[in-house]
Amino acid sequence: MEFRHLRYFLVLAEELHFGRAARRLSISQPPLSLNIQQLEASVGAKLFIRSSREVRLTAAGQAFVPKARALLEQAQEAGRHARDAEQGLVGRLHIGFVGAMLYRGLPQMLRQFQAQHPLLRVLLRELNSQDQLIELSHERLDLGFVHTTRVPPDLSRILVARQPFVCCLPTTHPLAKKRKLALRQLQGEPFAMVARAVSPDYHEAILSLCTEAGFHPEIRYELRHWLSVVSLVSQGLGVALVPEALRQSGLAGTAFVPLDSETTPYDTYCLWKTARDNAALSSFLDAVRAAAV
Incomplete structure (x- = not known):
């Protein structure tokens, strides 16, 4: 028949x-x-x-x-x-992202993309950069938003956002009301950081900045997520250096104070497997390029 x-x-x-x-x-x-x-x-x-x-x-x-x-x-x-x-109008897209992307345009990008592609299902997973690289290599993610320059050769990338580090302090801290501060003023303070295993690039960047300022930070707390770092600071338990976008987290009890000198910027990249032949992925990458720095 x-x-x-x-x-x-x-x-x-x-x-x-x-x-x-x-x-x-x-x-x-x-x-x-x-x-x-x-x-x-x-x-x-x-x-x-x-x-x-x-x-x-x-x-x-x-x-x-x-x-x-x-x-x-x-x-x-x-x-x-x-x-x-x-034509990339239907299907599923599996997207990984680091938590800071929630404050660097990812929600707005998703809203606009979904309005233009209502039949495409976008599935999000919050993962640290290292885990996203693993998931991308096994093709369990179509693309990811990461904070690392250690990119395997089979992945392509777009620089999505560039931002400075700022000091995150409890509002009760003596330096919290400063307009700017020198990093060396945090010498001896208990630092909260994202763990090295989670984000080695961030970890090394903070250590390098503190070394250039003339001290080695007292790392008291190592956490898995940016919001965990900010939340711990808000409880008065330590200080941190965080990407400027975390200002938008709105957690009570925190103050964000710029540094008085320029630092190496904190870059966010969109990664995907170069060989992937996926029209939906191509459509989303067009949206990323339109929103990128």
């Missing part, structure tokens, strides 16, 4: 006349008769009663009409779905 057979059958079932049905199908009567015979042989039942005066549906033919119509509609829907997938 072929979809052509179903289409010919439905037109003949509506017209109940071989001549009119053939004209609608833009074919001659002999091919139409042959296709109906092939369909009846495939179904194993006679679908039409033919005489010199009329063409009528048999009971089997009447029962077959709704099923044939449903099969054709499903085939047409499958075709539309395939075309939409080829």
